[in-house]
Structures are given as C-alpha cells and as structure tokens.
Amino acid sequence: MAWGWIVGSTSLSMAYPEILISVSFLLSFFFFFFSYRLRRHKLPLNLPVVGMVPDFFAHISRIHDYATEFLAAAKWTFVFKGPWLLGMDMTITCDPDNVNYVFVTRSSNYPKGEEFAEIFDIFGDSLLNSDGEAWRSQRKMIHSLMSNRRFRSYELKASRDKVEKRLIPLLQGVGEQNNVVDLQDVFLRLTFDTACSLILGVDPGCLADDFPDVPFAKALGDAEEVIFLRHIVPKFWWKALRWLGVGEEKKLAMAHRVMDDFVTSTITRRKESISKEIGSREDGEDDEEAAADLLTVYMRQPTVREKNALEFDKFIKDNALNLLLAGRDTTAATLTWFFWLLSMHPHAEHEILEELKRHWPAAPDETPNPNTPFDRDGLGKLVYLHAALCECLRLYPPIHAQTREVAKPDVLPSGEKVRPGTLLVFHAYSMGRMEGIWGKDCMEFKPERWITESGDLRHEPAPKFFAFSCGSRICQGKDMAFIHMKTVAAAMLRNFRFEVVEGHVVEPKLSIILHMKNGLMVKVCKRERSVVTRSSGGRSSEEVTRERGDCCSMADWAPVVVGVVLFVLLSPGLVLEAPGTHRAVDFGSMRTNGKAVVLHTLVFFALYSVIIVALRLHIYTG
Structure with missing residues (x-):
C-alpha cells in the first residue's frame, strides 16, 4: 500500500x-x-538527523566565544541537540542558580558519573573520577596531607626557590641575549618542576637554560587534546578507535604509557628513599630537616605503612597524575593569560608595581630590599595583584567547563527538565562574560571590581566565580595556587617587562585546559625599579634608582667602547701649557702620547656621565 x-x-x-x-x-x-x-538570535541551527553538530563544527575554532553568544541569546541555558540516536544531547548552562543547585543544594543527584570516568580513564580511580564514599575518603586523605604543617612550610619554600634560583636567572639570560621566548612554555616547565617537588619530592629540571625536551609534558598535552575530542565526537567512534588502537586514541595510549612510566618509576625510587629515611630515624624522633612533599608526608603516617602494597601503590599512582595535572596545567594557563592581559592593560601593571613597591619585604637590617622574597603574610598584603589574578580567572578560567550526569528526574531553577541520560555542561568561560552576572563591563579586564571601597578583597560566591568549582568539590589547592601565582608574578614583574611579539596571534587551544594555541611569544626587558629606603626616624623616603627599561643586552656597551676610541684618536684635546699633550696620536709621525690617552679617556667619561644624567633626569621627571 x-x-x-x-x-x-x-x-x-x-x-x-x-x-x-x-x-x-x-x-x-x-x-x-x-x-x-x-x-x-545567534542560536545553533537544529537540522534533521544531524542536529546542531554542523553548526558546532563550523564554529569549532572559536567554540568558547560561540557558546558565550548562544548562551547569552538563550538566557544562560540552552539544550543542545546532537545527531539522532547517538545520545549526544546536552543541556549547557552558565546560570549561577543552576550551578548552586547542582553543586550544592542537590549535589547527590548530580554525580560525575560513569561516562566521565570512562572519558578520563587515564586517571584511574583518582579523586578526579570518584563519586560517593570513594570520593569522600580520598578527599579527606588529600585534605589532611595538604593541611600538614610541614608541607605548608615546604610548599612556600619550594615555590620561592624555583622562582629565585631558576626562573629569574633564566629570564635574565633570555633578555641579555635579546631572544624571544614562549612564556607559556616557561610557565609549564616551572609549574611541572614545582608540582613534582611538592607532590613526589623530585626535581625533573625542566626549567633549564637549554629548555630540554620533556616527554611527560608532551604526553600530558597530547592526552588533554584527545580527552577534549572524546567530549565532542560520538561515544561509539572514539571507543572504536580505542579498540582498534588507531588515530587519536593511539596517540592517547602512547601518551598514557609515557606518563605512567614516569610516575611509576618516580614513586618507586622515592618509596625506597623514604623507607630508608624512616628506618634510619630513632623511634619518636621528629626529623624537621627531612623532605615534606606529599608523598613523604603520606608515607610517614603509621596507618599508611600498615596498608598492603597494592592498595598503597594504586592510591598514590592514580592521584599523583591527577595532582600533577592540577598543579602544572591550571596554574601555567592562568599565568600565561595573566601576563598577556597585563601587556594589554598597562594601567593594571602600573598598579601592581606600585603595590609591590609599598610592600617590599625588609631585609634583616630592616631595609626594604627588592631581592628579598615575600613570605605568606607579605603575599597576603598584595590585594591588587590578587584581584588582577581573580579577574584573569573570571575571563579565562583554566577549567573552562565541567560536566555532571543526572541520577533522578529533576527540574533546574532555570526551568529545564532533566532526566537520567542527560549530560549537564557548566560553561565557566561564558559565565564570566554575561552582563546579567558581571555587569555591562563584563568584557573588560577590570581588577578594581574585586576590591571594596575600604581596599579589601571582595568575595564573590563560588557559583558566580566558578573557576575553582564550588560546593563540596571546590578545589582544595585554591590557596596554594594563589600563593604560587603571586610569588611568580611578583618576582617577574619587579624584575622585567614583557613585550608580546608584534603580530603574535593569541587564541585558546582546543583542550580540556584553556591553554593558548600558539603559546605567548615575548621579549624580556629589564624593569625600571624604585628602591625604597627608610630614614633613621622610621619614616619612609624614596631613593629612586631607575634602571633602563630597554631589553637587556651585552651589546649595550659597544657604542661606549667605540665612542672612547674615536674620541681618544680624533679629539684635539684640551689646550694645555705643556706642549705635545694636545693629541693622543700624532698622525704625522704616528707617535702616541700616553699622558694624552689617559687625559682624553677621563674627559670622555666625564662628558658621557653628564649627558646620561641629564637625559635620565629629563626622561624620569618629564
């Protein structure tokens, strides 16, 4: 029919x-x-069979800004339709009320779920992938380790040592050679070294003058890209590639092998070393000089040493990779975007420099010294710097999106009905760009929005400022991250200026972490500094010792040397009573006059000094 x-x-x-x-x-x-x-209305077009996928891939190169546009048009929540029968429908939101409801009010109904653990399978049963009781027990253990008194002291010391002994000398060398450097690469190396020191008690030495290849770093970057692709392609497709061991899944498997080998071998060596240290101590002895990284602190707990080896190794191995990702990539990404934003907003950089000048730590003789590192209390006084970092995190959150599954049918505060099988996506990147949430100036980099009229930091609720998640899963390393970022930023800004290379394209990379696709290529320039001194009466007076703001270079002395030679050879000198002392060289007889050479050299430097002082007075007072 x-x-x-x-x-x-x-x-x-x-x-x-x-x-x-x-x-x-x-x-x-x-x-x-x-x-x-x-x-x-800037909404994706829903086509028969294929859904909104064509629109999605048409904007893939600017997917975060595209999501911001259609979420703004949809009043902060939008139901994305995937291809028929593939289970790719999702509810995307940046509504703070929805965030609070899912992460705080009804968090038990919205687990990360099995699909999340499957996508992030390289992290095993770590805190990242866990739900329920397994998550609670691991979080309690990690919180206990991070709260340890010795670890907190070690944390600040390790961060300061890496900055003072590695980062600053490396940047000084780059500047002196007039080289261009990828600041994102520098930060990734710095944070990887620091994270390994804090978590595993080892220093891989990635932040070195020769910029050595780091297999683990490349492997982690590859893994992040493939995990991002798992989020946007049909599940059956990436599972088929994984089963066949081809394409992007082959790259992920190779990356996982590299990372697993590094973590396993490092943990094995450290376990042997720590066991010997523990065995050599007398009962009851408190060795304050011993290492205080998380692995050491964990192994020194008597209850831990009683666990079986398999249980111990699994907990350490699964969580070490998770913590390395959190400690390395999120901090490095934030610092990269932060320094780019400062290069675009000189007024903010100026405010930070003025704040640093006011709060420079004092040396042992009570004289403020720009080379004295900040302690924890000193970092706490850097309100504007903290505000600028918060503003950077608002606009460029390193974890740009989070997902949750639905256990039982429910209705979100925005009115959308959700049921089991629905994937919820919370887009932190878009949340920071919504006028209804942050005001009409939401697209501006404005650290002042984080400072109260009394000059204190303004607190914003976590469902609104979603960079560190919220509720029971809020980031445990938040304070540690700010300490490290402020330590790095303070040291770099008071020593150098950074000029982004002309024509360099800045855009986000397609990854689970909001890195820059092309890195951040900069020139390193020596910073003009003001050294603050205190008078005997305790009142502050300022002795300005301005340094050149040019890029550091050993060739800066070449013009001076050439000038001395030409002046000595060609100058008629001063008319003196003694005959034969007017010229350093008599070109007729080619005889030299040593007395005249010395005289002309002294005259040259006297004139040179007068001119330089006059120019600097003109520049810095005008």
Whole structure:
C-alpha cells in the first residue's frame, strides 16, 4: 500500500508539477524562516538527523566565544541537540542558580558519573573520577596531607626557590641575549618542576637554560587534546578507535604509557628513599630537616605503612597524575593569560608595581630590599595583584567547563527538565562574560571590581566565580595556587617587562585546559625599579634608582667602547701649557702620547656621565 501511495504521488507530481514546486517552496520557506530566526538570535541551527553538530563544527575554532553568544541569546541555558540516536544531547548552562543547585543544594543527584570516568580513564580511580564514599575518603586523605604543617612550610619554600634560583636567572639570560621566548612554555616547565617537588619530592629540571625536551609534558598535552575530542565526537567512534588502537586514541595510549612510566618509576625510587629515611630515624624522633612533599608526608603516617602494597601503590599512582595535572596545567594557563592581559592593560601593571613597591619585604637590617622574597603574610598584603589574578580567572578560567550526569528526574531553577541520560555542561568561560552576572563591563579586564571601597578583597560566591568549582568539590589547592601565582608574578614583574611579539596571534587551544594555541611569544626587558629606603626616624623616603627599561643586552656597551676610541684618536684635546699633550696620536709621525690617552679617556667619561644624567633626569621627571 505504501509503495502504491508513493507511485501515485509521483504520478500526480509528474502530471501537476506545480504541486511539487509549491511543496518545495513551502518547505524551503519554513527552513529558511526558522534558520533566519535562529541566526538572528545567534542560536545553533537544529537540522534533521544531524542536529546542531554542523553548526558546532563550523564554529569549532572559536567554540568558547560561540557558546558565550548562544548562551547569552538563550538566557544562560540552552539544550543542545546532537545527531539522532547517538545520545549526544546536552543541556549547557552558565546560570549561577543552576550551578548552586547542582553543586550544592542537590549535589547527590548530580554525580560525575560513569561516562566521565570512562572519558578520563587515564586517571584511574583518582579523586578526579570518584563519586560517593570513594570520593569522600580520598578527599579527606588529600585534605589532611595538604593541611600538614610541614608541607605548608615546604610548599612556600619550594615555590620561592624555583622562582629565585631558576626562573629569574633564566629570564635574565633570555633578555641579555635579546631572544624571544614562549612564556607559556616557561610557565609549564616551572609549574611541572614545582608540582613534582611538592607532590613526589623530585626535581625533573625542566626549567633549564637549554629548555630540554620533556616527554611527560608532551604526553600530558597530547592526552588533554584527545580527552577534549572524546567530549565532542560520538561515544561509539572514539571507543572504536580505542579498540582498534588507531588515530587519536593511539596517540592517547602512547601518551598514557609515557606518563605512567614516569610516575611509576618516580614513586618507586622515592618509596625506597623514604623507607630508608624512616628506618634510619630513632623511634619518636621528629626529623624537621627531612623532605615534606606529599608523598613523604603520606608515607610517614603509621596507618599508611600498615596498608598492603597494592592498595598503597594504586592510591598514590592514580592521584599523583591527577595532582600533577592540577598543579602544572591550571596554574601555567592562568599565568600565561595573566601576563598577556597585563601587556594589554598597562594601567593594571602600573598598579601592581606600585603595590609591590609599598610592600617590599625588609631585609634583616630592616631595609626594604627588592631581592628579598615575600613570605605568606607579605603575599597576603598584595590585594591588587590578587584581584588582577581573580579577574584573569573570571575571563579565562583554566577549567573552562565541567560536566555532571543526572541520577533522578529533576527540574533546574532555570526551568529545564532533566532526566537520567542527560549530560549537564557548566560553561565557566561564558559565565564570566554575561552582563546579567558581571555587569555591562563584563568584557573588560577590570581588577578594581574585586576590591571594596575600604581596599579589601571582595568575595564573590563560588557559583558566580566558578573557576575553582564550588560546593563540596571546590578545589582544595585554591590557596596554594594563589600563593604560587603571586610569588611568580611578583618576582617577574619587579624584575622585567614583557613585550608580546608584534603580530603574535593569541587564541585558546582546543583542550580540556584553556591553554593558548600558539603559546605567548615575548621579549624580556629589564624593569625600571624604585628602591625604597627608610630614614633613621622610621619614616619612609624614596631613593629612586631607575634602571633602563630597554631589553637587556651585552651589546649595550659597544657604542661606549667605540665612542672612547674615536674620541681618544680624533679629539684635539684640551689646550694645555705643556706642549705635545694636545693629541693622543700624532698622525704625522704616528707617535702616541700616553699622558694624552689617559687625559682624553677621563674627559670622555666625564662628558658621557653628564649627558646620561641629564637625559635620565629629563626622561624620569618629564
């Protein structure tokens, strides 16, 4: 019967072609009408069979800004339709009320879920992938380790040592050679070294003058890219690639092998070393000089040493990789975007420098010294720097999105009905760019929004400032991250200026971490500094010792040397009573006059000093 209807319809269409034309025009009209309405409101176009996927991939190169546009048009929550029958539908939101509801009020109904653990399978049963009781026990253990008194002291010392002994000398060398450097690469190396020291008690030495290849770093970057792709392609597709061991999944498997080998071998060596240290101590002895990284602190607990080896190794191995990702990539990404934003907003950089100048730590003789590192209390006084970092995290959160599954049917505060099988996506990147959340100046980099009228830091609720998640899963390393970032930023800004290379393209990378796609290529320039001294009466007076703001270079002395030679050779000198002392060289006889050479050299440097002082007074007072 159906076949007969089709044949009859075809015959009718052939007999009356105007019917076919009318139907075609009618369908085209509806298609383009609804397409126009969606485009006008910047919403993705939902096509038959394929859903909104074509629109999604058409904007993949700017996916975060595209999501911001359609979420703004949809009033902060939007139901994305994937291809039919593939289970790719998702509810995307940046509504703080939805965030609070899912992460705080009804968190038990919204686990990370099995699909999340499957996508992030390289992290095993770590805190990142856990739910329920397994998550609670691991979080309690990690919180206990991070709260340890000795670890907190070690944390600040390790961060300061890496900055003072590695980072600053490396940047000084780059500047002196007039080289261009990828600041993102520098930060990734710095944070990897620091994270390894804090977590495993080892220093891989990635932040070195020769910028050595780091297999683990490349492997982690590859893994992040492939995990991002797992989020945007059908599940059956990436699972098939994984089963066949080809394509991007092959790259992920190789990356996982590299990371696993590094973590396993490092933990094995450290376990042997720590066991010997523990065995050599007398009972009850408190060795304050011993290492205080997380692995050491964990192993020194008597209850831990009683666990079986397999249970111990699994906990350490699964969580070490998770903590390395959190400690390395999120901090490095934030610092990269932070220094780019400062290069675009000189007024903010100026405010930070003024704040640093006011709060420079005092040396042992009570004289403020720009080379004295900040302690924890000193870092706490850097309110504007903290505000600028918060503003950077608002605009460029390193974890740009989070997902949750639905255990039981529910209704979100925004009105959307959700049921098991629904994937919820919380887009932190878009949240920081919504006028209704942050005001009409939401697209501006404005650290002042984080400072109260009394000059204190303004607290914003976590569902609104979502960079560190919220609720029971809020980031445990938040304070540690700010300490490290402020230590790095303070040291770098008071020693150097950074000029982004002209023409360098800055755009986000497609990854689970918001890195820059092309890195951040900069020139390192020596910073003009003001050294603050205190008078004997305790009142502050300022002795300005301005340094050049040019890029550091050993070739800076070349013009001076050439000037001395030319002046000595060509100057007629001063008219003296003693004959024969006017010139250093008599070109007729080619005889030299040593007395005149010394005299002319002294005269040159006297004139040179007068000119330089005059120029600097003009520049710095004008």
